Amino acid sequence: MAVGRRSVCALAGAAVLGLNLVISSAALAQASVALTVDANVTNYPATFFTEFRPVTALDMIGRIPGFQFDGGTSGRGFAGTVGNILIDGERPPVRSDSLQSILSRIPAAQVVRIDIVRAGAGGIDMQGKAVVANVIRRPDGGVSGSVSASVTDNTQGRLQPNLNLQARRQWDGRSLEASLSAYQGSGDNHGIRERRSPTGALLLLARSQGVFDFHGVSGTTVYEGPFGGGRIRLNGLVDVNGSGYEGDDILIVPFGRETSLSESTQTKGEIGLRWTRSLPLGATLEVLGSQQLIDNDSIGSYDTPDFTSATVSDGWRGESIGSGSLKFASLETPWGSIDFEAGSEIAFNFVESGTAYLFDGSPLLLPGDDTRVEELRSESFVSGVWTPRENLSVTGALRYERSRITTTGSGGGAETDLSFLKPRLNVAWTPAPGHQMAFKLERNVDQLSFGAFQASAAFSTGIFGRGNPDIRPAQIWLTQARYERVFGRQGSFVAELTHEAYDDVLGQVVVFETPPGYSTPRQYNVTRNVGTATRETAKFTGRLPLDSYGMRGGIASATLQLRQSETRDPVTLLERRLSGEQPVTLSLGLSQNLVSQGINWSVSASTARPGRSFGPSTLSRFSIDPTFNAGLSWRPDDRLSLGGGVTVSGGSNNEFVLFGAPRDRGVPVYSETSRSNGTISAYGSVRRSF
Template structure:
């Protein structure tokens, strides 16, 4: 191996079934990859040998200090992109999750994973400060992964079975990928809910226990084909899904009328799909042209029926959503240390939906019963990535968008400039400091334009008449320190200035007032995050590590109903988890246990608040490599049997000036669960 002596630890080589030598014991420490600078760390397949991964997802999860990000809620393809590339490209899909795509790539097809920290010339970071690039092997291969999993809830008849089958066939420069996923049953952990409602919860006016029965069925089929075309490469992909979720809820009252039963049933049937294409071609010696097209659609119906002592309420909702996106990007790399990128993206989104609420056959008029929403958007972008020195890199981008939004009550023309800047400095080979400043624009949720109703709580939320997307200006500093072979500590602090925040605000009608999604003004938010991987091999516990992740949030906004300054609705002040995991190579197994903190959130409405508490919980797993291609995994979920508590207060009007109507306490008891999985890989 052509590595400096200080980079080599002891190496043991054996031959696999093909006769090729692979590293299975202590492997070379990660080395610089793309660009040759300290901003890129490469992890070859040999690095993961002791971990016995089945898929690229398993490998990404084991990259020291890296956490998979499925993608954010910002507008455009760049905003929806996650932090993992496949062969240098972001997937041309928004229906398939990034985790699912990685789970379809057998580990044996991966040559290496490059972690790009702060940016590297020729790599499209899409606004992320750290991305991982999964580089696949070439050559003729036929590979696949079949996963069979079952969730069992002891002492009940609940169970869930899922089957995922994935195949990949590469022939020369052509590649075919296909997958089928099927999920049946209910493996949820909710046992029952105790509900108390009244002005005095010690002597409640209503007291009941709620039990549920659910049935889920999901089918998803995906395929992709890639081949050379003219002087470039074309890739087409498609996805179709069909889901059916149904359930029945029985509420058995102890007070005020013992023996009274309220029955609520619901049926949801989402169905849809996506087609996409990417064409990439090299123009000249240093220019690349990348064209992406995708179209996705979804049809969803929902029916909820509640019957209580002859009173019948029915809520129905039907919606059709479509999105079409096309982009054209030209990138060039005039020097090894410099890359430039310009592009255009156009998008068209539409929602057509209806909602209705009937109480004993009488239609309840709520704003937002019918909505047609259309959005047309165009965006120009320019991105510069400059490796100033081996220790210093700069990523700068300017995106400018113009859009037209046709909502039920208004047509709005919007324009936003979205600059971003990322400066990465590595004062030492294992140390990096990143400074980031950006303006981001969030994506609108078109469902906010339709009214919704919860028959179990009696809360009705009106549909919005018009909305502007939330804009965020942020400044962030991140410190990353790597140590030993797998050790890393990352700490970041971020300050955000938000405008046009979307939250609930009162809407007054002739029959009273409702809450509706509205732009309620500006807010500030501070975020502190720490993550670390601490290997225990140097202290005598080979193959073991401790992983920690923690976040703390602090925010302030003026409540639209009361005028009081409060935190953002639904924000969790803090959350953390710590895990011990170990790979035992001689037994061909790995195991671990995770402790996750509980958390609390407050959701604000005009007439009340809802406090949500989730207790801490523990999970554990053990995975055994039965053969080179067959793995069995057992997971013990929710070992602590954690509870969920929701306490809601309801007032006769705006909560700070109106009398209290009642307090409701809902405590969900949960089951412990066992999941057994078999994974078969073939090459």
């Protein structure tokens, strides 16, 4: 393991040295044109983006040097899901409406400027982020909208159309917007499966082919305006989508056929609100609320010459969140300014699932096939920002979380009370214009893994899982150091070093139980809290303008991520990396903006992505081949945008080993390899604004 760490450090050092040499030479010839408001806020006015002819705010975000878009995560409550984008200084209150979608609905013509805010800026709640982008819109932009459509074709001859409609009206400090999108598509895949015994004897050889399809319709609406002496934002979202798959494996050895069918639909609805109001003495009150409901239905079957099986599942889940916070006016002291904020959040989550299994026409009962899980959680916090100097800030926060998890169903019942103290420390320092250093230390709690409460069945391998009513969410201590260098109009270099220490990591082990109606014990996989883990990540991103190298408007970009993780395997008790971890990822890109022609073109490539997964009775290796992309966009005027491109998706290789018992004492039964071919797809798009 020490050798692996030295390799990561060596690669990281080489990457930093090489990129810094390039940046240093380029920085001598170019100076930043962004307007610096103070040491913690850099202002990019609309005129900064004019030469790039952006269509939406999302296009503008992609042109800001050094900024890395973060769309947020599916974490706990509002505080656990925030990304690094603000709209007029505030975060949208709807969790399902992605930041990417929200930005794509804001026309570039209605953006006054974008502020890049670093930790320590007064009046901005960073939520633990080192950098956020604050999109400032025009208060009264009249009526605007767009119609866009795209179609994708691939080597399987499957067309995938997409249609999107957007409309917006702004008047007297109010705005009303709505969007509707619809998509559908299909495709097929081909591959080869080969299964061999531990001695190398051929057990199975099959030619695999499958056809999949997907479709969806989504609608959103947003209202903003004055209310109750403050401002209110109301969001609504409805999304309906579905997918299906038909797989057919022609067995050459032995002779026969295997078929698989699956079909699923999901209906989602969500409403959210945010209300803010100024209070006396410079304080600000913010109230957030959200209600989300999701219905999932699925059916599936898997038939072989040896058996038949079927699965019918019905799931229903929801989340209710309410929160309030109070921001106080800055306090000026001889030692610098201090900002305070305090607040509290309460959330209720539930997941209800029922699954029926059939094996050779007879019902198969599994512990956890009918389950309801409820989580009632509250979190209170207090935070403060101390700015002793204009270029130095220290942010401290203390959050306290309490939750009660209640489980009922065929897997058993349990009630668990949990509490976590979650401190956070951020330090930001700007030693010189264009240079920023940040340090972060915080404790987080993962989202509760609701799937661990439910049963599972893999008929192809004979592995069945039982639900566990008594699990805890994993906790993470995160330490991160970040360095950012911005130069020229588009040049940047960002280095991030992150250490994560996990407690109560979830992992799968084997248990033996006698199910109802049976006289002998059966082997089940079960998810439990199994111990600790660590992960080190080094991530480097760079963008180098090529104007001084003879390519006007050109930008070369690169992203390198190195990961090293370690945990104790809950089955073998040996040290290994985390399951599914990809140690090295690298992507390269080249683009050019031709201002006079209104054309922008780009090419990019990503390296192969290998990884390993570990199950109680299985070992898997997988690798995704390199992927290549090429795109071209043309804006003949301010209202029309045309685009197109080609994507060459790499194939995948998978190796799967099944053991006859848990890996610590079992021997391999067989190993199976499969190969899926890559695809070449081309797309065309058109967008008309009004």
